Amino acid sequence: SAVISQKPSRDICQRGTSLTIQCQVDSQVTMMFWYRQQPGQSLTLIATANQGSEATYESGFVIDKFPISRPNLTFSTLTVSNMSPEDSSIYLCSVEDRGEQYFGPGTRLTVT
């Protein structure tokens, strides 16, 4: 199984600022996924990040708001730009390994 770490684990940010979340995996993986979990809700996929290509965004999510980098097979970043209180959520990084999906511990973001 893959072991995933995320930084930061939590942050409190001011409205209008940006935060970059890092995701590190202990093995090389082709696809990495970024999810959002709003309070009391289930997980919603933001985008799929493949190394060497542009991320693929789900309906309702755009690159200007959630730019993603994937410089190599073990690392990715998600930036939450121009934040508003509605962006307060847990952001989770995930990878797939032989059909099974594994998740990082999440980044709890509060926007004031």
Place this chain on the structure above:
Amino acid sequence: KQEVTQIPAALSVPEGENLVLNCSFTDSAIYNLQWFRQDPGKGLTSLLLIQSSQREQTSGRLNASLDKSSGRSTLYIAASQPGDSATYLCAGDSGNTPLVFGKGTRLSVIA
């Protein structure tokens, strides 16, 4: 659009009881199905994966099954313990599609 319903939304049981959590998909064409556990404020821990050619998986006191004809899955927990208290999420995909998650069942096992 695939939607996932989990019933019940919350469940409280005394320690030692056997229990069943339910999950249903609007589109029964499920390829892979996964059950996860989420502790408060934490990420997700994968419990069981039922892949396309399978109908059931077991791990310790946990057993998950998938009825592809109806698009329904159940997670059976035997002899529940207080440490089983968490939110349980099911998620499925239809092949080359992202996982779609239910809202979860919040389980409390009372000592």
